[in-house]
Amino acid sequence: MVDANSTANFGVGAFLLAASEMVRYHETENKSAMIRPGEIWPDNTGTHINAHGGGILYKDGIYYWFGEHKSDHTSAALKGVTCYSSTDLIHWKNEGIALRVEPEGSGSDIEKGCILERPKVIYNELTNKYVMWFHLELKGKGYEAARAGLAVSDYPTGPYQFITSYRPNAGIWPENMPDKHRTLKAKASDFEGKLWTAKWRKVIDEGLLVRRDFEGGQMSRDMTLFVDEDKKAYHIYSSEENLTLHIAELSDDYQSHTGKYIRIYPGGHNEAPAIFKHKGTYFMITSGCTGWDPNEARMFFAPSIRGPWTQHSNPCIGKDAELTFHSQSTFILPVAGKEDTYIFMADRWRPHLPSDARYIWLPIEFENGLPVLRWKDEWNPEL
């Protein structure tokens, strides 16, 4: 039999237990109210966020994080582009698949098993549509297609409808390619087995690959989008066999390329472009080209998106700065309502268990007017 005393004790015990649970819960809450670069980042269901090579759209008080869904065994797209939403950039609700790959055998450009990377979404005020661009490689063709893919939705979380994929700016010369380089005779086939020589670098600089791809359109791989203050949008992508970045203007509805584009750093081998504008200056952080392995970030700045772009040194400072803290850039997010506050977003890839890739988010600090990145074990965007 349980006597009154023991019931009372049990009551007190249960109360104390409940209280300690509460403290623990709040500790966990507070603990989780932090961004912890490189750690597992659970969503509202407790599962590690699966939105790699991602980017963020801010709309009506909500952040929407879009990224590549990665499976455990392959980096190819088996599901599509995921979307998560948040109001504080720390707690993320899984909104499911925003753009779904098409069934196997459908012959669609975005058939299951294609490579669908680095999706970014921007909102278009004229059409009231959400516009997603991504890097697309056709199923079974490795990285040879090098296309930009387009999908559109009436709602931020989707579903997005796949519209088209192509190599941008077919039949159009870059604005900053001198007339005399447009008619040069050197051909890519002249340099087979003779890459990385001084002569090869010169012909790359002079637009050898732009001429090679002139009719079919320019290669478009690692990419980001940027909407400027005047609402003009730009698609920034690694082109020319990943040797040269292109910055291409998008049409007013953001759903096609206008044909106005520039090349920057021909032969510079930049990937993973991420861009932001701070006090009238455009800053871009990129990586070098070492596949899934991290390398040293690069930084560029320009007074206009059309250049001229100037290279500055690696923005990372401290231990592992030369490997971008073991990560590769994907996006730079201006924090809503906070002047001069930007988050550098990067991926720490895990090619042998792609779904376990980690997110390296760090606040951008400024020193002498230039962005710098320092490692932080944990931090809160509100602090």
Ligand code: GAL
């Ligand atoms: C990286 C690129 C990734 C992915 C990978 C494949 O350099 O940034 O998006 O394409 O190569 O090896």
